[in-house]
Amino acid sequence: MPRPVIRRLIDAVPTAILPMAAGVGLSALVAPQPDAAMALLRGLVVTLLLILPSLAVGTALGTLAGSWAAVAPRSAGGLVGRLLAGAGPLLPGFLLAAVAALAVRAGASAAPLAWTALSIPAACQAARLARPAMGRALGSGPEGGAVRMARGLGLDERTVLRHHALPQAVAPVMGGLRAAVLAAMVGAVALESLLDLPGAGVLMIDAARAGSAAGAVPALLALGGLTALLNALGLGVRDWIDPANHSSTPYEGA
Amino acid sequence: MAEFDQSPLSHPVPPEPPRAGFARQLSGAAVLAGLALACAAAPLMADGSAVHRLDADPVAAALFDGRGSLSFALLAAVLGGALGIGWALLAGVLGNLVGNRVERRLIAAAHRMAGWPLALLVPLAGGLMGKVWLLALVTALTAAPAVAALAHAELSALLRAEFLTAARAAGLPEGEVLRRHLIPNLTRPLLAAGTLALPRVLAAESFASLLGLGLPPALGSWGASVGLAARLGDPVAFAPPALLLSLALWAACAIADGMQAMNGRKS
Numbered sequence: 001m002p003r004p005v006i007r008r009l010i011d012a013v014p015t016a017i018l019p020m021a022a023g024v025g026l027s028a029l030v031a032p033q034p035d036a037a038m039a040l041l042r043g044l045v046v047t048l049l050l051i052l053p054s055l056a057v058g059t060a061l062g063t064l065a066g067s068w069a070a071v072a073p074r075s076a077g078g079l080v081g082r083l084l085a086g087a088g089p090l091l092p093g094f095l096l097a098a099v100a101a102l103a104v105r106a107g108a109s110a111a112p113l114a115w116t117a118l119s120i121p122a123a124c125q126a127a128r129l130a131r132p133a134m135g136r137a138l139g140s141g142p143e144g145g146a147v148r149m150a151r152g153l154g155l156d157e158r159t160v161l162r163h164h165a166l167p168q169a170v171a172p173v174m175g176g177l178r179a180a181v182l183a184a185m186v187g188a189v190a191l192e193s194l195l196d197l198p199g200a201g202v203l204m205i206d207a208a209r210a211g212s213a214a215g216a217v218p219a220l221l222a223l224g225g226l227t228a229l230l231n232a233l234g235l236g237v238r239d240w241i242d243p244a245n246h247s248s249t250p251y252e253g254a
Numbered sequence: 255m256a257e258f259d260q261s262p263l264s265h266p267v268p269p270e271p272p273r274a275g276f277a278r279q280l281s282g283a284a285v286l287a288g289l290a291l292a293c294a295a296a297p298l299m300a301d302g303s304a305v306h307r308l309d310a311d312p313v314a315a316a317l318f319d320g321r322g323s324l325s326f327a328l329l330a331a332v333l334g335g336a337l338g339i340g341w342a343l344l345a346g347v348l349g350n351l352v353g354n355r356v357e358r359r360l361i362a363a364a365h366r367m368a369g370w371p372l373a374l375l376v377p378l379a380g381g382l383m384g385k386v387w388l389l390a391l392v393t394a395l396t397a398a399p400a401v402a403a404l405a406h407a408e409l410s411a412l413l414r415a416e417f418l419t420a421a422r423a424a425g426l427p428e429g430e431v432l433r434r435h436l437i438p439n440l441t442r443p444l445l446a447a448g449t450l451a452l453p454r455v456l457a458a459e460s461f462a463s464l465l466g467l468g469l470p471p472a473l474g475s476w477g478a479s480v481g482l483a484a485r486l487g488d489p490v491a492f493a494p495p496a497l498l499l500s501l502a503l504w505a506a507c508a509i510a511d512g513m514q515a516m517n518g519r520k521s
Contacts (some may be wrong), residue, residue, distance in 0.1 A: 015366075087452065088508035090500045094461040094477075098484040098496065105487030178369050185371045186461055193465050194484055204374065205465055208381025216378050227371050 005236030012232030013236030016225045019045065023222030030214040043200035044222055050114060050191065050199060051184045051230065058119030059173060060178065060201050067169045069127065070134035071161065085131050088124035093187020096120055101194035114191050121183040129176045130169045137168035172244040177234030200226070277283065279512025284461035285505035289498065293320035315479065316494035322473035323460065324502065333394035335448030338401025342447075345402070346409050364402040372396035373458040380467035389468070396458050404450055408443035408517070412436070446513035453506035460499055464492040
């Protein structure tokens with residue numbers, strides 16, 4: 001694992017690991033069911049497995065589409081990027097979770113739909129941030145200096161885009177991953193509840209429906225910790241990718 | 255590789271004009287006002303007691319539900335905006351009276367809380383407390399940290415403005431600086447920060463109602479109708495409230511984005 005990611009994860013121990021541990025510990029102490037702590041641990045794993053692939057795929061595809069929207073706005077990929085960048089507020093995670101639940105009731109398979117439903121808000125958020133960042137990286141402003149320099153050195157356009165422009169578009173996306181993580185977390189809780197998936201979110205919602213604070217609060221704490229962990233992961237990847245952190249590294253591209 | 259649509263460097267793309275923010279804000283406000291009017295007129299389309307029946311017209315039922323969603327969101331947004339702006343002002347005042355450390359801590363707490371999934375508190379409050387005013391308060395609290403962070407950034411930027419230094423250098427007393435320069439220039443940025451609460455509280459309430467832990471059925475909510483239709487597998491009952499909710503969220507986001515774009519800040 002790259003060093004910046006490890007550093008961010010270590011920094012996140014108080015805000016991510018401790019709440020999760022506190023949630024599980026509290027669950028073992030106060031929850032009415034005897035195996036509540038183990039159920040919460042299993043639920044956290046299920047929630048993580050729902051969110052992490054969706055976030056990764058959604059963010060990657062959204063970043064590419066958003067970046068392409070800045071490079072070639074009138075191409076098919078550019079149109080998809082513009083559509084994603086504009087459609088973010090129309091498609092909240094919990095509403096897509098409800099659409100997925102409706103499709104599952106109609107006979108569709110649950111897992112791919114769940115991942116798709118959670119990845120769309122992440123893709124929208126990524127496209128929304130990547131498009132202007134790519135525009136700045138390719139533009140005539142100060143942020144376009146690296147691309148101008150690379151073109152001036154005679155590098156071909158593909159290398160310039162891949163090695164100089166794209167990292168500048170990815171860095172703000174990873175920095176702004178917090179909103180996508182929050183949307184994915186809310187969407188995952190809605191999905192778990194609507195599709196009866198055994199995640200930590202459904203434990204919290206079932207306990208809240210039963211009016212049991214002892215069951216709901218530990219799950220909420222654990223989900224807060226999981227959110228902080230995913231945020232730290234995003235910041236670590238940002239630190240790893242951001243060209244500003246590699247300014248002293250000599251060029252080793254094609 | 256596809257052809258590039260970039261303009262040449264000798265013809266730089268001009269920055270987005272401030273009127274674009276105004277147009278976005280105006281279109282969002284028009285859509286939201288249209289939705290509010292349509293929802294207010296819903297009882298004229300059908301008897302209020304009839305629209306909740308399963309065989310009722312789904313569009314009329316969705317418009318009827320919009321009355322609960324929109325009025326609750328407006329109440330919670332006003333409350334959340336006021337709480338957030340109050341938080342930022344309190345941090346600024348305490349920063350002047352006690353020291354910058356207190357201000358930094360208050361705003362760092364707002365930033366940290368804005369990164370937590372506070373929307374999960376709303377269904378929790380709906381299940382554990384059950385009263386509408388408590389639900390409104392918790393929903394408002396979920397939006398307050400983000401509003402506080404943005405409002406504090408606007409406040410800090412204004413306090414560093416050169417015209418304030420010039421006014422003080424010209425010998426204007428602090429009361430006059432506050433009345434003639436600070437308050438008139440602060441109103442719009444703080445209002446812009448406050449509008450950030452509207453999409454957040456609407457989304458948080460709809461999420462809680464979708465899980466059956468939001469507004470009581472008597473008030474009606476788009477989220478509750480969407481959740482019920484998804485559980486029953488009824489696409490005809492699902493589509494109208496889902497579309498209206500999407501539209502309302504888009505309009506609320508457009509208002510907030512537009513106001514912030516007009517202030518030269520992106521959300």
